[in-house]
Amino acid sequence: MSNKGLNACYEFRRREIRHVVKNIHGKIGSLINLSEQIFLTTFNITVNMLWGGSLNGEESNLLLEFKDRFEEFSRLMAELNVSDMFPVLRPFDLQGIESKAKKNISWFYEFFESVIEQRRKLGEGPKMADSKDFLQQLLELNQIGDVKTSISMKEIKAILLSIVTGTTDTTFTTIEWAMTELLRHPDKLRRVVEELDAIIGDQNIVEEFHLPRLLYLEAVVKETLRIHPPAPLLMPHMPSETIVVAGYTIPKNSNIFFNVWAIQRDTQFWEDPLQFEPERFLNVIEKRNYKGNSFDFFPFGSERRICVGISIAEKIVMLVLATLLHCFEWELPNGQKPDVKEKLLLVLSKAEPLIVVPVARSSNSMQYQ
Ligand code: HEM
Numbered sequence: 563m564s565n566k567g568l569n570a571c572y573e574f575r576r577r578e579i580r581h582v583v584k585n586i587h588g589k590i591g592s593l594i595n596l597s598e599q600i601f602l603t604t605f606n607i608t609v610n611m612l613w614g615g616s617l618n619g620e621e622s623n624l625l626l627e628f629k630d631r632f633e634e635f636s637r638l639m640a641e642l643n644v645s646d647m648f649p650v651l652r653p654f655d656l657q658g659i660e661s662k663a664k665k666n667i668s669w670f671y672e673f674f675e676s677v678i679e680q681r682r683k684l685g686e687g688p689k690m691a692d693s694k695d696f697l698q699q700l701l702e703l704n705q706i707g708d709v710k711t712s713i714s715m716k717e718i719k720a721i722l723l724s725i726v727t728g729t730t731d732t733t734f735t736t737i738e739w740a741m742t743e744l745l746r747h748p749d750k751l752r753r754v755v756e757e758l759d760a761i762i763g764d765q766n767i768v769e770e771f772h773l774p775r776l777l778y779l780e781a782v783v784k785e786t787l788r789i790h791p792p793a794p795l796l797m798p799h800m801p802s803e804t805i806v807v808a809g810y811t812i813p814k815n816s817n818i819f820f821n822v823w824a825i826q827r828d829t830q831f832w833e834d835p836l837q838f839e840p841e842r843f844l845n846v847i848e849k850r851n852y853k854g855n856s857f858d859f860f861p862f863g864s865e866r867r868i869c870v871g872i873s874i875a876e877k878i879v880m881l882v883l884a885t886l887l888h889c890f891e892w893e894l895p896n897g898q899k900p901d902v903k904e905k906l907l908l909v910l911s912k913a914e915p916l917i918v919v920p921v922a923r924s925s926n927s928m929q930y931q
Contacts, residue, residue: 568874571695572770574610575878578603579768579885586890586920593895597738597915600882601629604734607878608726613677613697628673632727635666636907667723674719697722727908729871732792733878735911739790740782740883742900742916743838745892750840754779758888764923768884770877776884781840783879784850787861789838792909794823796863822860823910831858852876891921 582603586594605625643659645652655661681697700721706712713721744751757778762768799818804811812818827835832842843850850856852872854864862869869875886892894900895917903913 565873568877571611574614575607575770575881578606578610579881581606582882583885583889586886587922590890590920590922593917593919595915596741596892596918597734597912598626598629600737600741601730601734603882604737604878605629605726605730607882608729611874612695612722612725613681614695624673628670631666631669632731633907635663635670635727636731636909638663638666640907670723671719674722677722678715678718696725729874729878731909731911732871733875733882735790735792735909736783736786736875736879737882737886738912738916740786740879741886741892742902742912743786743789744782744887745894745916745918746899746902747838750782750838751887754782754887758884762884762888768881768888770881773877773880773884776880777844778840779880779884781843783876783883784843784859785838785840788826788832788859789836790904790910791822791826791861792911793861793863794821794906794910795819796822797867799867820863825857826859826861828858889923891923893919893921895919 582599586599602625638659641659644656700718703713704715704718744754757776761775762772800815801812802814804814829835850859852862854860854862854868862872900916901914904910905913
């Protein structure tokens, strides 16, 4: 999505953020599963931008089913499959991984079919400033007679699935880890809140135009992506020719994984690498950006296959985090620190959900009602 398109759908992001603040506000003082709230928000922001819809209220059961199915699908994708080692066994699907994955994909595709059907009945759908939403653009590509540029309905569903999953899970897990690290490091949390109070104040809500001025929060997000990169091995890469790199021969068509998780924790590049220290990004902002031009920090990959969603990811992560921290203080049950146990499915996420008690920063959170 172009910058113009991204800005055009800001209203959708804003609406979802207000919705989550209202939701959490209703639970002040009680234990909540913050991970679930963050997932709900990132999912709804994504689908809002794609087709102007969201799943709230009674429909949130459907959202939770989506989350469960997606988790199962991720687990299946991450499971060791003997057919990958012995392709001759593939037709037998000995562990049933392929058939279970296909069942999940059918469920996702049926879900998208109902969204498309609804769109067909309603016409063009909500307008974002002067541009059409993403689903409308895909449907128009489907109508084109030219075989070279036209896309099939199956391709539309596959694109929707990869964007919903690629956006929701990566941004969700980044926000969850950032909140976890801040709750483990009260001094860093205090610095974020001081910055928010200085730049946003208590009479305004966080808006996207504030984000470029939140330099400490940006450093927090970078430090989170350094220690907890959502895609720790990036995507598999495959050279089209045999090449020699640093004296090692890499045969054509081999599967190559870059262990960015290990590189970003390597003492050769990082002092005290296991320490959560956002300050390290304040001094070298020019060098350590998301462009993948520094091979000690590249959570979005690099070069030709670099993530295409960097700008949108930055906006979602910063906006949600800034809002959660501007509106509420967060207490932990029995004063315990949240743990940092990881689980690797399609993304590297927190093994246990973040369970916390929201406390209103009164004047701030009222601005969002
Ligand atoms: C914090 C959030 C995100 C992280 C950490 C992340 C990370 C990555 C990584 C590591 C890759 C593979 C790069 C490589 O192997 O060299 C990738 C690819 C991709 N990402 Fe993201 N991503 C994020 C958010 C998003 C969002 C919001 C979108 C939605 C538009 C998106 C869409 C994609 C697509 C389409 C690709 C495949 C690009 C290609 O193969 O050419 N990502 N991402």
